Amino acid sequence: MRYGFSTMGASPDPFKFGVGAAGGNPFAEEINPYAAPRETGYMPTTGVPGFAGLWRQGSVLVMHKMAPLPNVCLKSNQPATGRLKRSLSWHHPAIYLLILLHLFIYIVVALIVRKTATIQIALSDEWLARRRRRMLIAWGLILLSVGLFVGGLFHVDQGQVWPALLIIFSIFLFLGAAIYGLMSCRMVWPQRMTGDYIWLKGVNNSFLDRLEPWQWNL
Numbered sequence: 001m002r003y004g005f006s007t008m009g010a011s012p013d014p015f016k017f018g019v020g021a022a023g024g025n026p027f028a029e030e031i032n033p034y035a036a037p038r039e040t041g042y043m044p045t046t047g048v049p050g051f052a053g054l055w056r057q058g059s060v061l062v063m064h065k066m067a068p069l070p071n072v073c074l075k076s077n078q079p080a081t082g083r084l085k086r087s088l089s090w091h092h093p094a095i096y097l098l099i100l101l102h103l104f105i106y107i108v109v110a111l112i113v114r115k116t117a118t119i120q121i122a123l124s125d126e127w128l129a130r131r132r133r134r135m136l137i138a139w140g141l142i143l144l145s146v147g148l149f150v151g152g153l154f155h156v157d158q159g160q161v162w163p164a165l166l167i168i169f170s171i172f173l174f175l176g177a178a179i180y181g182l183m184s185c186r187m188v189w190p191q192r193m194t195g196d197y198i199w200l201k202g203v204n205n206s207f208l209d210r211l212e213p214w215q216w217n218l
Contacts, residue, residue, distance in 0.1 A: 138181030
């Protein structure tokens, strides 16, 4: 198998094969002590992108939290021109049932048991522009809903029905615009997370076709 995992053995976790020094990033490129100095910090790889620490499970991308994503757009499988930092958070869907008891109880438990990760997803110019357009549409609708709400308040004392209807419509418009913005601008989202791995939805199928299948049961 590629990526330094020569055999599955008895361990269910691929990360336990060829991880190198404890606490290090097993997917980072080897340091050449004779190489010329270069900038520190996050630098996307250039040339042929590597896919170490990335697998496919059906229509889902499985990645190790420390694995750098290649310079390939996750939405189009085309060369990427920019990076988007995403802070991911996930908890088991059953935790939502706590809302039936009390919203505060749900929030506290969700904050305690949630899994988090920060990744840098690569996007092409086309998808960066799409995201900007969606954000502008969402903010435009939000501002419109605020204007309609204020307009309804100014005329609510006139004894007519339409100001109340306008206020109700503006509230639904605000909620719809906020949901649209959150859903359409996220690009990718976690289907599941563990302490070390992320299952990502929303990734282009052609990108996923480059990857080896996920074979472990975690």
